[in-house]
Amino acid sequence: MPIPEEVTGEEIDKDVRQELQSLPKTLADDVARNLVMVARLIDEDPEGAYAYSRIALRLASRVAAVREAAGFAAYASQKYSEALAEFRAARRMTGNVDLWPVMADCERGLGRPEKALDMAGAPEVHKLDKAGQVEMRLVAAGARRDMGQLDAAIVTLQSPELASNSVQPWTARLRYAYADALLAVGREAEAREWFAKAVEADRDGSTDASDRLAELDGVEFTDALDDSEDGDAKFDAEDKTEDKAENKADAEAHAAAPGDAAESESETEVGHKAEDEADED
Numbered sequence: 001m002p003i004p005e006e007v008t009g010e011e012i013d014k015d016v017r018q019e020l021q022s023l024p025k026t027l028a029d030d031v032a033r034n035l036v037m038v039a040r041l042i043d044e045d046p047e048g049a050y051a052y053s054r055i056a057l058r059l060a061s062r063v064a065a066v067r068e069a070a071g072f073a074a075y076a077s078q079k080y081s082e083a084l085a086e087f088r089a090a091r092r093m094t095g096n097v098d099l100w101p102v103m104a105d106c107e108r109g110l111g112r113p114e115k116a117l118d119m120a121g122a123p124e125v126h127k128l129d130k131a132g133q134v135e136m137r138l139v140a141a142g143a144r145r146d147m148g149q150l151d152a153a154i155v156t157l158q159s160p161e162l163a164s165n166s167v168q169p170w171t172a173r174l175r176y177a178y179a180d181a182l183l184a185v186g187r188e189a190e191a192r193e194w195f196a197k198a199v200e201a202d203r204d205g206s207t208d209a210s211d212r213l214a215e216l217d218g219v220e221f222t223d224a225l226d227d228s229e230d231g232d233a234k235f236d237a238e239d240k241t242e243d244k245a246e247n248k249a250d251a252e253a254h255a256a257a258p259g260d261a262a263e264s265e266s267e268t269e270v271g272h273k274a275e276d277e278a279d280e281d
Contacts, residue, residue: 001055007036016035020063037049075105091103157178179193192213
């Protein structure tokens, strides 16, 4: 697949670059450039990111960072079985537990929420950093909802991290999940409160909390583009009406033209006749 010339491979994380040093330089550069494309496309074009990840995987399947990138690309494309296999391979290579929450979420994607809950209670969770533990809590709550245990999902999300007033990278998503869980059981007033709190913490727009809050408040948004298109359509209709009126006037004028010509011809004939009579006299 084509890669823009400005992509050099130097854009990747230095730790990943270090992993690639085990490869010949030319090969390492090719892999790095494909990994850059994965990172660029994974949010906007998951399938494109997946395609580049497969190339990197073909070139360097024994590099843990490549297996991890391939896992995330497959995960973004909802290829959960493939993603889980790649994450497991990366974990075997590194012994790192950071991928544990996303592996559990793959189990959810495969329709195995019970397995995800088992993973949420595994010893590996205690080895996760704070961000990883919050992510695991989100996955566990999602698994509870998958199983129809809505009240249990709410309890799962209730934690010191949720109650904290400090804003962390995970705060908006945690508050959003809690608000959504409350709304699912009909606790609308509380849900509105937590969607509002999610909006306060969502500095990079990672959730649609503001839209959800507006919906609860009964606010409807009108697309300015649609209004413009409607206006254009109105003007087009008016133009067409004017054109029809002009065409009708022209048609009436043309309809009257033969009669006018006939009258003109009659007048001419009368004139000639008068001239002939004068000559005779």
